[in-house]
Amino acid sequence: MDEVDLIIHPEWIIPVEPAQTVLEDHSLAIHQGQILAIAPPSEMAQTYTAKAEHHLPGQVVLPGLINAHTHAAMTLLRGFADDLPLMTWLTEHIWPAEQAHVGEAFVHAGSELAILEMLRGGITCFNDMYFFPEATANAAAKAGVRASVGMILIDFPTAYANGPEEYLAKGQALHSQWAGHPLIDTTMAPHAPYTVSEKNLVRAAEIAEALNRRFHIHVHETAAEVERHLTTQGDRPLMRLDALGLINSNLLAVHMTQLSERERDRLAATGAHVIHCPEANMKLASGFCPVADLADRGVHLALGTDGAASNNDLDLLSEMRTAALIAKGVSGNAAALPAWQAIEIATLGGAKALGRDHEIGSLKVGKAADLISLDLTQPESTPLHQVPSQVVYAASRQQIKHVWINGAHVLNERAATTLDQTAILARATEWRDKLQKR
Ligand SMILES: CSC[C@H]1O[C@@H](n2cnc3c(O)ncnc32)[C@H](O)[C@@H]1O
Numbered sequence: 001m002d003e004v005d006l007i008i009h010p011e012w013i014i015p016v017e018p019a020q021t022v023l024e025d026h027s028l029a030i031h032q033g034q035i036l037a038i039a040p041p042s043e044m045a046q047t048y049t050a051k052a053e054h055h056l057p058g059q060v061v062l063p064g065l066i067n068a069h070t071h072a073a074m075t076l077l078r079g080f081a082d083d084l085p086l087m088t089w090l091t092e093h094i095w096p097a098e099q100a101h102v103g104e105a106f107v108h109a110g111s112e113l114a115i116l117e118m119l120r121g122g123i124t125c126f127n128d129m130y131f132f133p134e135a136t137a138n139a140a141a142k143a144g145v146r147a148s149v150g151m152i153l154i155d156f157p158t159a160y161a162n163g164p165e166e167y168l169a170k171g172q173a174l175h176s177q178w179a180g181h182p183l184i185d186t187t188m189a190p191h192a193p194y195t196v197s198e199k200n201l202v203r204a205a206e207i208a209e210a211l212n213r214r215f216h217i218h219v220h221e222t223a224a225e226v227e228r229h230l231t232t233q234g235d236r237p238l239m240r241l242d243a244l245g246l247i248n249s250n251l252l253a254v255h256m257t258q259l260s261e262r263e264r265d266r267l268a269a270t271g272a273h274v275i276h277c278p279e280a281n282m283k284l285a286s287g288f289c290p291v292a293d294l295a296d297r298g299v300h301l302a303l304g305t306d307g308a309a310s311n312n313d314l315d316l317l318s319e320m321r322t323a324a325l326i327a328k329g330v331s332g333n334a335a336a337l338p339a340w341q342a343i344e345i346a347t348l349g350g351a352k353a354l355g356r357d358h359e360i361g362s363l364k365v366g367k368a369a370d371l372i373s374l375d376l377t378q379p380e381s382t383p384l385h386q387v388p389s390q391v392v393y394a395a396s397r398q399q400i401k402h403v404w405i406n407g408a409h410v411l412n413e414r415a416a417t418t419l420d421q422t423a424i425l426a427r428a429t430e431w432r433d434k435l436q437k438r
Pocket residue numbers: 071090094095098129130131152153154191192218221280306307310
């Protein structure tokens with residue numbers, strides 16, 4: 001008999017692949033960070049012994065959730081400026097605060113807080129776009145969490161870089177520094193068509209292509225963004241990206257609340273990924289991404305929280321529920337985005353968007369052991385008719401009990417094993433005090 005690192009015995013498994021499957025009476029064998037077998041416990045016992053075993057009665061195991069768009073360090077700006085539309089929020093509150101306070105220490109402290117929150121919510125991988133991305137990468141690597149960090153670009157100077165040349169140089173240095181790391185990856189992340197010139201978008205795309213990286217950008221977040229571009233440039237931002245050859249399977253188009261027929265067709269035809277952030281879109285009154293229609297057309301979808309300053313949490317479980325509910329509301333079709341599909345876009349959809357579906361996004365033999373367990377024994381999840389329905393429509397992130405990433409037990413009975421919660425909270429409070437002295 002072979003000895004493996006770990007065997008987990010949950011009550012149910014939602015592997016995501018094959019689709020729409022709930023396994024009962026199955027265990028997972030994990031060795032050297034990978035899923036080695038998924039089989040009934042009796043079969044497992046005949047084949048493997050384990051260094052450690054976890055019995056999880058009443059718990060469902062799923063692939064780790066993938067937060068496909070965030071600004072992790074913005075946890076320190078949670079509740080800093082609420083109930084405002086996007087451009088007022090950004091230009092009158094967030095950007096001035098960032099100009100005054102954002103540096104390496106801010107980003108490290110905010111990223112650690114974000115990672116703690118995300119782990120406690122079952123998020124095992126996040127796709128970030130923020131200043132000082134090396135601080136976010138360091139925090140993620142130390143915590144043992146997967147992250148894709150952005151080589152950011154914005155046309156104005158900040159404490160991070162004095163202009164496009166320096167942003168791009170720092171991004172490429174970041175990419176080289178983390179190349180080959182088992183958890184940390186990079187994307188090219190220009191902020192938006194309204195903050196990055198056409199020339200710089202093209203340069204960024206060339207670098208992304210040369211480095212084989214995704215192109216992660218906010219686009220069509222609001223109707224005002226589209227109208228302004230139409231008035232000043234004569235076309236819509238997405239169509240301009242298309243004219244520049246930037247709509248392709250590397251594109252991670254975040255928000256997309258405004259979409260013409262032609263644009264929907266182009267997204268489907270090119271294999272671009274749309275990152276849906278329904279809660280931030282509602283909080284800033286930005287609009288609704290037509291996800292049900294996009295899904296029907298075969299557009300690749302993933303789910304993000306956006307930053308905690310516009311959401312105001314990093315809760316992907318709740319984002320799944322919101323996405324499923326507003327898809328029905330927007331389309332007028334109660335069958336739009338059913339529970340199983342919400343789970344799929346929050347896991348495999350995110351993995352595909354980040355180009356990491358060969359290793360994460362579903363529970364398959366040979367994939368990395370990034371998995372979470374959710375307790376369904378609580379009154380709020382009782383009685384249990386259908387597991388996926390309970391996960392999406394009734395459970396809360398407080399029911400997440402365990403998280404493994406690459407086979408490492410990073411959340412045990414809701415306690416983070418790689419992070420010092422007391423120190424993280426204390427540092428966040430210190431930053432609150434500094435931010436309040438504005
Ligand atoms: C270049 S670093 C990222 C930059 O994006 C800002 N930001 C956060 N949320 C949003 C959003 O919803 N739309 C546009 N920009 C956003 C963040 O504050 C940083 O300045």
